[in-house]
Every structure is written in structure tokens, then in C-alpha cells.
Amino acid sequence: MKLSQFKFKLPDEKIAQYPAPHRDECRMMVLHRKTGEIEHKMFKDVLDYFDEHDVFVFNDTKVFPARLYGNKEKTGARIEVFLLRELNQELRLWDVLVDPARKIRIGNKLYFGEDNSIVAEVIDNTTSRGRTLRFLYDGDHEEFKRSLYALGEAPVPRFVGRGSEPEDLERFQCIFAKHEGAVTAPTAGMHFSRELMKRMEIKGIDFAYITLHCGLGNFRNTDVEDLTKHKMDSEQIFVQEECCRIINDAKDNEHKIVAVGTTVQRALEACVGTNSRIKAFEGWTNKFIFPPYDFTVADAMLSNFHLPYSTLLMLTAAFGDYDYTMEAYDVALREDYKFGPFGDVMLIVD
Structure with missing residues (x-):
């Protein structure tokens, strides 16, 4: 794959300046990989796509005022x-x-x-x-x-196009953020509200948590056309035994694993063994995922709409299929979905 294949025109007005008034009320585009269908929903409808003992994997890193x-x-x-x-x-x-x-x-x-x-x-x-x-x-x-x-102040990316505000220290953070060390939020996780997570618990959905301290490399420009020559910044990750047990048990019992965001995908793929089961890990990763890539852990993925040329878009396209994902981005632009860390969300399922 070449860098130029991830080019598209993103008008400034498509980048969300602020999050939705309620975390779980942003829009959600649903991509069905097997059928090619695209649905338009609200994020709170995410429950409709998963069953008891499916596992949502979250990144519980905490952003500090950097x-x-x-x-x-x-x-x-x-x-x-x-x-x-x-x-x-x-x-x-x-x-x-x-x-x-x-x-x-x-x-x-x-x-x-x-x-x-x-x-x-x-x-x-x-x-x-x-x-x-x-x-x-x-x-x-x-x-x-x-x-x-x-x-x-909260390290809201400059491309959002406004200055930082006091409320950003809460907005630019997941409600389950726990372990301090990130200089940007794992944005897919920002859509989860306490009310939604309680409804997920009632339905019997399980949660697992990894920690990947998101660095500025997520927003750094990729400056090589040949993606095999791009070097990702290293980020620190912690995957505990309890997280491994929850995910591996679910896979053994054929339940779905949902990666909440690109950082979770990278962490899971960095610590997976040859048997498609993950193992405890503490260290650093500079894993760069772009199409084509064979994912071995997650069955579904949540991701915000990312900027052109970004490594976040590349990973999303690797999971969703390049052509299908870029077609979905064209649809998102036509249907006025909002992009960036405060924008809307995409759910990719089989």
C-alpha cells in the first residue's frame, strides 16, 4: 500500500469542534464486512450487535494536561x-x-x-x-x-481548530480512564457513558482492559510513500493476566471480541501468540498495521473517523477492507458525519 491511497479531501467544517452533548449520542456508521451493507445508527444502538459474554476491550489509559x-x-x-x-x-x-x-x-x-x-x-x-x-x-x-x-491544559490536537477550554480536561478523557500516561485520548472509548456501560452489564457483555499510553505519533504525518518504510513511535503497553483470561475464555467459547479503537487493536496484535490467544505483556510497541493485515484477536472494531494519510485510518482500513472502508469514508462525507477525536464513530462487524 502507498501513502497516496489514503488521500481524501476533508473540509475543515467536517472536523468536530466539540463532542456530542451526551457521550453515547453521537452518530454511528455500521459496516458489515461480509455483505458490504452500510447502516446509519446512533452510538447507543451498539448493544443491538452483540450478545451475552461477548467482550469489549477498552484502553484505560488516562490523559494528563500535557x-x-x-x-x-x-x-x-x-x-x-x-x-x-x-x-x-x-x-x-x-x-x-x-x-x-x-x-x-x-x-x-x-x-x-x-x-x-x-x-x-x-x-x-x-x-x-x-x-x-x-x-x-x-x-x-x-x-x-x-x-x-x-x-x-488538555492536549486537544491543533487540527480540531480551536483553543483549549477548561471542560476539555473531562471531555478529552474516557470515563474508565485509570492509568495516567497518555498525551492523547483513545478516542473510540470516549463515546461510552456510564448509562450505556450499565446497560451492557445488564445484557451480560463482559469488559476487559488493556493500557496503552497513546503518544503524539498518532497524529504525526507519515512522510514516506512506501508504507513499509514508515516507523511508528513506540508506545508503552500493559496487558494483565486478568485481561488475557477474559479474552481467551471468550475466544475459546466462540464469543465476539470487540476492539474499542485502534490503540486496542495494536495492543492486542502486539501480545498475541501463535495460537491466536493473547498473553500478558508489559513493554513497548511500535507495531504499524496497514493493509493487508490478518487480524487474529478482534472480531469487531469501533473507531472514530480519522484524518487523511493518518496511521489510524490505515489500521481501520486494514480491519474493514481497504476498498470498503474508503467507500464508507466517502459516504461519511456525503452524509455529514463528523471526523476527528470529538466526532462520530464507525462500527465494523462481520
């Missing part, structure tokens, strides 16, 4: 700092992106907060935009994290 703004020493220039991950808890070292990058060099200090209560020193240049910061803070670690996060 975008903050500081001022450079002496010049006072405003610098955006995007926290990627904590490198060393004791030394307060963080891997970050800075913008504008050209103004920030090793040895520069940045001041955060109205009273400059947090100071950071640039100690390493890791990439053209990346830096390692050492935060100079005397309090304990939990106090430091609280103070740092109080200055941050």
Missing part, C-alpha cells in the same frame, strides 16, 4: 511546552516538545505560572523539536505533579 506555556529567561518569550513523558521521577526529568524550537537551547531556563513558581532548565536536545527538561522543584513528587498539572 500542554503548558512558559516564558524564557531574559527575553520573556512565550514558549509552548508539550510534556511527552516523565523520564526520571527523582530528578524531575521530562521528555518534551517545545515551540518555537529555534529559540530554546541547552542551558536555557523556562519559568511557569504567574508567580514563576516552577522553573525548568533545558539539559538536552533530543530531536529538532524535542528537549529534555529538568524541573527545579523542592517539594515531594506528588506535590510537584499537582503543581505542574495545574498549569497545563
